[in-house]
Amino acid sequence: MGVENVEREHIISMRVENRSGVLARVAGLFSGRGYNIESLTVAPTLDATLSVMTIVTKGDERIIEQILKQLNKLIEAIEVVDLTESAFIERDIAIVKVQTTLETRAEVLRIAEIFRARVIDSTNTMYTLEVTGTGGKIEAMIFQLHTLGILELVRAGRIAVAREPYEKKTAE
């Protein structure tokens, strides 16, 4: 029982038909069956007939197994991969507006430097930072900036790829 019931974060990457309505099917599946979505991104691929969706979700083994099976069952899903099962690389982008005073401006820049964030806009009372990295890195930076006063935060949502080169699975 033990291991099975532990909730873990999973990153699912799926190739779907690039058609209207597919996103609604995926989103409806998650809401209808009570699965949670932490983040979801969709974008076109080199092959114009396909899109890639990256879904970050959380659940124990049983739930993740059902999510993967249910996604696979969608007729417009071509391939579903749980990236968390093997080595993968993930990135998120955040844009953070941080409030600044004369005393804190240097501190904000110092934190930005630590996380290799870029200043993309600046006024007398605020810096706008752009940071790229794993979800964990972005959260760590947000945590540090928090006490200084975050005015606004926007994240793109996580995208990820397996470290192995992508091979088209032949339909079995």
Next chain:
Amino acid sequence: MKLNGSQIFIECLKREGVDVIFGLPGGVVLKIFDELHQQSDIELVLTRHEQGAGHMAEGYAKATGRPGVALVTSGPGMTNIVTPLADAYMDSVPIVVFTGQVPTQMIGNDAFQEADNLGISRPCTKHNFLVRDVKDLARTIREAFHVATTGRPGPVLVDIPKDVSINTTEFVYPDTISLRGYHPEHGNDTTQITRAAEAICQAQRPIIYVGGGAVFSDAADEVTALAELTRIPVDMTLMGLGVFPGTHPLSLGMLGMHGSYVANMAIHNADLVIAIGSRFDDRVTGKTSEFCPRAKIIHIDIDPTSIRKVRDIEVHIPILGDVKEVLTELIQALKVGINGNTNDLREPWWTQLREWMDTHPLTYSQSDDEAIKPQYVIDRLYQLTTDSDPIVSTDVGQHQMWSAQYFKLNHPRRWLTSGGLGTMGFGFPAAMGAQRAFPDRLVLCVTGDGSFQMNLQELATAVLYKLSVKIVIINNGYHGMVRQWQDLFYDGRYASSELSTLPDYVKLAEAYSAVGLRASSPQDVDAVIQEALSTDGPVLIDVQVSRSENCYPMIPAGGANHEMLLEDPPHLTQASKSPVRTSDDSDSVLIA
């Protein structure tokens, strides 16, 4: 050849072997109806409500194994058929529903009778399509039938905007289908099948738990062969009834909430459960943490999401595949591997099973001077019709459960019932759909006074198209199943379960030019059934039964399978039932 969209629609359906469409017209589908009107290969059965059309398509599909087809208009036509879609989705019924849609350039503008047909039906269809261009119509229809009927069957909706039904294009029916994301077939997993065969050979207390999947797979012969080869007893789900002969000595009947004592005791005490096209529904498992606590489970299912779906229920040998194919291979493996002493191995199990059968068989009592017992009606109906191998349709409630218990079916596709969604109003139109498919067969509809009122308008359709369904209303003046729960769990407070105003069903039948008959005492029962059987056309029998009868065995929701109530608990003895109840012997109170 250039055809308009409506002609293409007809040509495609002909190629799919469709001979009947159940439907009701409206503005955006007038062109299609107009074209249908001008040909005679496909009959359009005009229903009185779109829900009726949907359930008729389901009844047709369940009885024949071929897809049922319905055609309705946009907006309210579509929303009226949502219940049959949801019903077919839950029970894996292959139907293709065509809905009209406002013209493509008006979609999204709240046009007259516009509804988001795709959005509304998405969660209750296996798949749905909107056809935006007449050039895509033939291919889409081909795909729709393919998806509905392959793998785990299910409902598919095709939304056709008005302009698509009018525009013309070159008609080509595609030979092949390319849905690159849809792979319904699975090769058999020989390793797992071998493991299953080994487990079966070693089991001392095995049980087969067979469901609807075996019906869809046309695997009745294989199920029987497996049971007979191994002498393993068979429990059937509500959806599996008939896939193994109900009168077979190895049959323990239905299991689950209202299953037989022996069926439930057997699965609870088994050391090996062979689940065949059944999906561990909560009406079957009861409390999942105590479901067959000592058993290894083999699960054969074509849908990966069905396997290991229920938390707490471990599946030891999952076999992904079609029942018929898997069983054929399994039987082969067993024939090679079976050692002569398996029968001896299981003798104590059979001794135990026989004891359970004998201690608590399904029973009821009926004497001449009391009100008609509902079980008696079903039992008599069964005895008097079984030789004609009838198709039996039911609605939802107590009468459904009594039918499942007392009407023994020996063949698959004879049993039409709404299991997953439990849709009151399903029974009568479903029976009509089956009757349309088999005009010469006897089709019975056992319904309740509550359920029948949900689609009684279809009496007009039955009369018009000479669909000679024999309807038996088990009339207890209540939403009986609801009243039973109130008796057992709500201190007998009958909140909104009494149907205090009921129509005179005999007059109602006559108002539609059908025949109405009534039975009000046990002596009448055989006579009215006989009379109905010898009457042409649809017949409605109003059987006025005991108002207080409850359906047992019953596993209270959340109980384990061995925790069955076998009769009314003491606080429900006749005298103490709620005073709202009128006298059992009174039949006059039933007629408003």
